[in-house]
Each structure stands twice: as C-alpha cells, then as structure tokens.
Amino acid sequence: MTTADPPASKRSPVLPRSWHRGVMRGLPGARRAGALAWLILATALIPACSDSTPRNVLLIVVDTLRWDRVGAYGHDRNTSPVMDALATEGVRFERAYASAPWTMPSVASLITGLYPTGHGVMTAMTGMSGKVLTLAEILRDRGFRTGGVVSNHLIRSRPGRGFAQGYDTYRGSEAQGHDHVSTPGVTNQAIEMLRDFARTDAPFLLFVHYFDPHFNYRRHPEVDFAPARVGRLDGRRDIHQLRSLLKELSEAEIAFLLDLYDEEIFFTDAGIGRLIEVLREVGAYDSTVIVVTSDHGEEFRDHGWLGHTRTLYQELVRVPLIISAPGYRGEPRVVPELVSLVSITPTLLDLLGIDREGFRFHESSLEGHMRGEVGDAPAFVLTEVGFLPPGMPRGVKRAFKKAIVGKRYTLIRDEETRKIELYDLEADPGETNDLSAARPALRDQLLRELEARLGRARQGAIPPDLRHLSEEEIESLRALGYVGS
Ligand SMILES: [Zn+2]
Structure with a gap:
C-alpha cells in the first residue's frame, strides 16, 4: 500500500468553482440545499480515526461504472465529487477487477466471495442456488438487520434467482428499465431503510444498487456536461439504435455518448451523497x-462494441473500489495491487470482526492491504463470461471467455474457439496488439495460471438453479439490450 498524494483538485473535497457554478445553477431549490449540505459536510470532514470495530455495512454498487470516468481515478471531469471525497478519507484500490463483464455473475461474486465458476451464475437462465452462502445470510445469522434496494431487474427478487437470499427486506421496485431514472427512487428507499435501522441497536447491512449510468445514456441537463446534440445524436436513441449506427458514428458522436454517460455518473454520485448525509444524520457514519x-465497466467502441457482456477487456472488467471504514479513515490511501471484487465479502467479515473460519472464499481479505501489508496480494485475478442470450436470436453472439489479469499482462481465452489473446497492459493499455504468437512462453505461463485458478474455483463449485425465463423476463432482457431487437 502507498499513501499517495492525489492531484490538487482531488486532494480536498471542496469542489472547484466552475463545477459549483455549472451544476448548482441548474438544481432545483431542494436539491441545491441538499447539495450544499453535502458540500458543507464534505468540507468539514474530520478524519474520524477510531480504533472501534465497525458495526454496520453500507455496500453501494453503481451498475456499469468504468473506473476511468471517476475523478478519484484520474478522470479530468468532476463526475464524482462524493465518491472522490470518500476516497480522500478512505482507501482507494487502484486496480480492482470485477469477476465478470455483466451484472448477474459479477454481483453474485461480490456477495459470495466466489468466482462465477464457483457460484455457477453464468447466464440469465441460471439462478444462485440456495446452497450458496451470501454475505447477507452470514450477517443475518449474526443478528444484523439486512436490507437491499436494487434497480437492475436482473438481480431483483424472483423465484429461483437467488439474489434476495439473506435479506429481511429486498426492494426492486425501481428496476424499471432504461428510460426510467432510478437514482432518486433508490436513494429514497435506501434512506427509508436507514432511518428504520437507526431505530434499533441492531447492526445492519444495507446493499444499494444504482443503475443510471447503464445504457440508455440519458441527458441530465442540470448537470450540463453534454451539449444538446452532436451530429445525429441528441440523447434520445436507445442502445439498439446506437448499435445499428455504431460503425458510422463519428469520434465527436462517441465523445457525446461519453458526455451523457458522465452526466449519469454525476447524477448517481449526488444520490450517493444524499444517502451518506442521512448516514451521518442518524449517527451511524x-x-x-x-x-x-x-459490477463492470462499459465499452464505447474501444473494441468495436457499445455496452458490455461480450468481452473481457479492461474497459469492462476494471472497476473503481473505494472502502471508507472506521479505523481506516484519515489520510487518503491508495492500494496499487491487483484485487478482485471476490475479496469484498471476506474483507467485510474481517472489518466487522467476524471469524472467517469455516467459510470458503476464492480470494483473500483486503484488510491487510488496508493496514499497509501486501503479503496476500494475488499475482493474478480471474474474470469470466459465459453469456448465452435467451432464445439465441440471430445477430447476438454468445460469449464464453475466461481471462487472467496480471500486474502487467492479461490473457483472454475464448472457450469455444480456443483463440487466445495476450496483451501488455503497460505498453498497450488499449489491448490492440495481441502478443500471443510472439510470446509463446509467456502465453503458456499465463495459461497455467488461468488453469490453476479455474481449478481452484471448480473445487466445491455449487451448480446453479436452472430456470425458465418468462416472456416478460425475455422482454426485459431485450429492453436491457442483452437480446437482439
Ligand atoms: Zn451491470
């Protein structure tokens, strides 16, 4: 671990004047007051170093958030003042990886500590088995009150899907597809749960899943990062329309999509800010x-596609990870080592002082990293995709791939064609120059690492529940862009 000095603009949670002018101007009165309250709180952040063991968990997942569009990760636009403020007082993991490039397998890994091969949730037709132990179940068994608010219908509570395992309350009413702006509703429901939790002395787990940065990319004019229109685009086309134009979109049009995406991130970040204000207000901070x-990133034609689910390149699997925990707050800290989100569940157990004896996780806890020890850092992390579109409509490719990401190199294997790609992430961060033929010894070494990790993940793997999708679910998947139009 290193204690790094972030750039001056990131060092203080005080926001630049241009942001203030550009954003506060457009906010309605109540939201302006909320944003101001956050600003005042953020400016007054007192390093809350405490030796006390934390009691509660607030686990926030922002669907489809690329690490490089977050200010704390070096984005040159102020998309994420709230997340940046959390990173400033907490621990930021510079190289964190999701276990999969789409929601279901990735979130399942995050809440079980198992790679997709271990929990079996690979396609939309698989559900997490009741035999898989989730973070919520572990905590509820120890007296925690557990609540979840999710806005992606793929992880809503449905028979056989398994994501609600262990929750006293699990709400998915904000999962209404792409043209529904869900951040305010998710935040309100999470705040309601938080206030309810605060009425008793029991510790709590609150899982909050935001969705707005996920396509369709919508305008949030009050944020004002994007012009009204560029070329053929004005922020109203859905993902299928954009994909049909993908090859002919100009660079300026792609940049416009990224502007919209940044607006969605900022909008979501403000919702997280409201939630954290209430966490302070109820005395639980x-x-x-x-x-x-x-849960994964997003591709803006980096490798010829728009969206996610089909490849394992960095823009889809590398994600932000920020942990702000009592006892670890104060100086900004950056962990440069590779870590997998599979480590989040064991890390939370460690931070809460819960004995991990008897539980099986595929990667170790990050608590040592947070304390400055690097002994347990994995040399490689695994990412997997086994995406099979329901009904296999024409024009939508299946994707069965495994990748091993190392400090410098990444190797991706297509499980159907057996094609192998090898990239030098230092020399070629865009992954355009495949070295698999030029570097056979390195390729073979990484293949062995891949097999070793897959072998470990297969041991004790729990088969998923297989489920038939209803017409309504297939329609939802189509609307989500996972099935061809
Ligand atoms: Zn997702």
Missing part, C-alpha cells in the same frame, strides 16, 4: 463501513 464499487 462513524460505525459503518462504506464500500463503493461497480
């Missing part, structure tokens, strides 16, 4: 571990 991360 100093006893709560806050985790902010994402």
Whole structure:
C-alpha cells in the first residue's frame, strides 16, 4: 500500500468553482440545499480515526461504472465529487477487477466471495442456488438487520434467482428499465431503510444498487456536461439504435455518448451523497463501513462494441473500489495491487470482526492491504463470461471467455474457439496488439495460471438453479439490450 498524494483538485473535497457554478445553477431549490449540505459536510470532514470495530455495512454498487470516468481515478471531469471525497478519507484500490463483464455473475461474486465458476451464475437462465452462502445470510445469522434496494431487474427478487437470499427486506421496485431514472427512487428507499435501522441497536447491512449510468445514456441537463446534440445524436436513441449506427458514428458522436454517460455518473454520485448525509444524520457514519464499487465497466467502441457482456477487456472488467471504514479513515490511501471484487465479502467479515473460519472464499481479505501489508496480494485475478442470450436470436453472439489479469499482462481465452489473446497492459493499455504468437512462453505461463485458478474455483463449485425465463423476463432482457431487437 502507498499513501499517495492525489492531484490538487482531488486532494480536498471542496469542489472547484466552475463545477459549483455549472451544476448548482441548474438544481432545483431542494436539491441545491441538499447539495450544499453535502458540500458543507464534505468540507468539514474530520478524519474520524477510531480504533472501534465497525458495526454496520453500507455496500453501494453503481451498475456499469468504468473506473476511468471517476475523478478519484484520474478522470479530468468532476463526475464524482462524493465518491472522490470518500476516497480522500478512505482507501482507494487502484486496480480492482470485477469477476465478470455483466451484472448477474459479477454481483453474485461480490456477495459470495466466489468466482462465477464457483457460484455457477453464468447466464440469465441460471439462478444462485440456495446452497450458496451470501454475505447477507452470514450477517443475518449474526443478528444484523439486512436490507437491499436494487434497480437492475436482473438481480431483483424472483423465484429461483437467488439474489434476495439473506435479506429481511429486498426492494426492486425501481428496476424499471432504461428510460426510467432510478437514482432518486433508490436513494429514497435506501434512506427509508436507514432511518428504520437507526431505530434499533441492531447492526445492519444495507446493499444499494444504482443503475443510471447503464445504457440508455440519458441527458441530465442540470448537470450540463453534454451539449444538446452532436451530429445525429441528441440523447434520445436507445442502445439498439446506437448499435445499428455504431460503425458510422463519428469520434465527436462517441465523445457525446461519453458526455451523457458522465452526466449519469454525476447524477448517481449526488444520490450517493444524499444517502451518506442521512448516514451521518442518524449517527451511524462513524460505525459503518462504506464500500463503493461497480459490477463492470462499459465499452464505447474501444473494441468495436457499445455496452458490455461480450468481452473481457479492461474497459469492462476494471472497476473503481473505494472502502471508507472506521479505523481506516484519515489520510487518503491508495492500494496499487491487483484485487478482485471476490475479496469484498471476506474483507467485510474481517472489518466487522467476524471469524472467517469455516467459510470458503476464492480470494483473500483486503484488510491487510488496508493496514499497509501486501503479503496476500494475488499475482493474478480471474474474470469470466459465459453469456448465452435467451432464445439465441440471430445477430447476438454468445460469449464464453475466461481471462487472467496480471500486474502487467492479461490473457483472454475464448472457450469455444480456443483463440487466445495476450496483451501488455503497460505498453498497450488499449489491448490492440495481441502478443500471443510472439510470446509463446509467456502465453503458456499465463495459461497455467488461468488453469490453476479455474481449478481452484471448480473445487466445491455449487451448480446453479436452472430456470425458465418468462416472456416478460425475455422482454426485459431485450429492453436491457442483452437480446437482439
Ligand atoms: Zn451491470
């Protein structure tokens, strides 16, 4: 671990004047007051170093958040003042990886500590088995009150899907597809749960899943990062329309999509700010571990596609990970080592002082990293995709791939064609120059690492529940862009 000095603009949670002018101007009165309250709180952040063991967990997942569009990760636009403030007082993991490039397998890994091969949730037709132990179940068994608010219908509570395992209350009413702006509703429901939790002395787990940065990319004019229109685009086309134009979109049009995406991130970040204000208001901030991360990134034609689910390149699997925990707050800290989101569940157990004896996780806890020890850092992390579109409509490719990401190199294997790609992430961060033929010894070494990790993940793997999708679910998947139009 290193204690790094972030750039001056990131060092203080005080926001630049241009942001203030540009954003506050457009906010309605109540939201302006809320944003101001956050600003005042953020400016007054007192390093809350405490030796006390945290009691509660606030686990925030922002769907489809690329690490490089977050200010704390070096984005040159102020998309994420709230997340940046959390990173400033907490621990930021510079190289964190999701276990999969789409929601279901990735979130399942995050809440079980198992790679997709271990929990079996690979396609939309698989559900997490009741035999899989989730973070919520572990905590509820120890007296925690557990609540979840999710806005992606893929992880809503449905028979056989398994994501609600262990929750006293699990709400999915904000999962209404792409043209529904869900951040305010998610935040309100999460605040309601938080206030309810605060009425008793029991510790709590609150899982909050935001969705707005996920396509369709919508305008949030009050944020004002994007012009009204560029070329053929004005922020109203859905993902299928954009994909049909993908090859002919100009660079300026792609940049416009990224502007819209940044607006969605900022809008979501403000919702997280409201939630954290209430965490302080109910007096739980100093006893709560806050985790902010994402289930996967997003591709803006980096490798010829728009969206996610089909490849394992960095823009899809590398994600932000920020942990702000009592006892670890104060100086900004950056962990440069590779970590997998599979580590989040064991890390939370460690931070809460819960004995991990008897539980099986595929990667170790990050608590040592947070304390400055690097002994347990994995040399490689695994990512997997086994995406099979329901009904196999024409024009939508299946994707069965495994990748091993190392400090410098990444190797991706297509499980159907057996094609192998090898990239040098230092020399070629865009992954355009495949070295698999030029570097056979390195390729073979990484293949062995891949097999070793897959072998470990297969041991004790729990088969998923297989489920038939209803017409309504297939329609939802189509609307989500996972099935061809
Ligand atoms: Zn997702």
